[in-house]
Amino acid sequence: xxxxxxxxxxxxxxxxxxxxxxxxxxxxxxxxxxxxxxxxxxxxxxxxxxxxxxxxxxxxxxxxxxxxxxxxxxxxxxxx
Amino acid sequence: xxxxxxxxxxxxxxxxxxxxxxxxxxxxxxxxxxxxxxxxxxxxxxxxxxxxxxxxxxxxxxxxxxxxxxxxxxxxxxxxxxxxxxxxxxxxxxxxxxxxxxxxxxxxxxxxxxxxxxxxxxxxxxxxxxxxxxxxxxxxxxxxxxxxxxxxxxxxxxxxxxxxxxxxxxxxxxxxxxxxxxxxxxxxxxxxxxxxxxxx
Numbered sequence: 001x002x003x004x005x006x007x008x009x010x011x012x013x014x015x016x017x018x019x020x021x022x023x024x025x026x027x028x029x030x031x032x033x034x035x036x037x038x039x040x041x042x043x044x045x046x047x048x049x050x051x052x053x054x055x056x057x058x059x060x061x062x063x064x065x066x067x068x069x070x071x072x073x074x075x076x077x078x079x080x
Numbered sequence: 081x082x083x084x085x086x087x088x089x090x091x092x093x094x095x096x097x098x099x100x101x102x103x104x105x106x107x108x109x110x111x112x113x114x115x116x117x118x119x120x121x122x123x124x125x126x127x128x129x130x131x132x133x134x135x136x137x138x139x140x141x142x143x144x145x146x147x148x149x150x151x152x153x154x155x156x157x158x159x160x161x162x163x164x165x166x167x168x169x170x171x172x173x174x175x176x177x178x179x180x181x182x183x184x185x186x187x188x189x190x191x192x193x194x195x196x197x198x199x200x201x202x203x204x205x206x207x208x209x210x211x212x213x214x215x216x217x218x219x220x221x222x223x224x225x226x227x228x229x230x231x232x233x234x235x236x237x238x239x240x241x242x243x244x245x246x247x248x249x250x251x252x253x254x255x256x257x258x259x260x261x262x263x264x265x266x267x268x269x270x271x272x273x274x275x276x277x278x279x280x
Contacts, residue, residue, distance in 0.1 A: 032262055033226040038085030045226060046084055049255075053238060053247040063246035064191040065130065 102152045109153035110163055113170045116145030120174035124181030136240035143233050175205055201249050204256035211263040219270045225259025
């Protein structure tokens with residue numbers, strides 16, 4: 001019984017450890033990019049990039065050719 | 081299928097028609113490469129003049145030539161070592177010309193900050209190609225890092241069509257720097273650094 005309990009505890013700690021390490025693994029995999037095109041990881045990266053491009057207010061970046069609050073600013077203005 | 085895969089597959093329909101047309105006309109692939117660069121220079125001029133949407137359309141045409149040259153060479157059985165070399169060199173000219181167009185525009189607008197950002201993005205973009213080429217002279221393959229030429233081209237088009245070039249330049253700069261770092265790290269790892277003693 002004790003052995004089973006120890007196994008359960010070890011499994012629990014391994015799961016917790018994996019959960020704690022997950023953000024670090026995700027960040028490392030995003031920084032050290034080894035995925036091919038047309039994978040779900042690639043899709044996620046594309047979504048993140050397009051979100052930055054279209055949601056960041058041009059004024060925040062000091063864009064020389066575009067002005068205005070951008071999509072986030074428009075949504076915030078609408079909510080207010 | 082991923083959504084980027086679906087977009088790629090959908091784009092192949094018109095491109096295959098263009099490839100068939102060029103194959104039937106027996107146009108030399110190296111000539112297609114050259115035309116692609118010249119059209120890209122026209123896109124750079126439009127960027128320099130601040131005509132972003134026009135530049136976006138010209139970039140589409142330029143990159144059709146750029147994309148089909150290799151496929152046409154394969155179809156016509158005209159693949160040569162020089163063709164590969166010529167393509168790589170012309171790609172660098174195309175890349176640099178777009179950045180130079182933007183540098184001219186920002187200089188005209190008196191924006192030194194964005195001249196620097198564009199220049200740094202250009203430097204890192206060129207370094208991504210250089211690191212891979214140099215790495216593959218000593219290791220078999222060095223295809224790591226996100227920001228390669230197709231990504232850069234699509235980002236330029238998105239920036240041009242939606243007038244969000246500043247954000248695009250930040251993305252190209254940061255992700256190109258990361259790609260260079262990835263390639264340096266990967267090559268160092270592949271060369272078994274523990275034996276050579278580099279950095280240890």
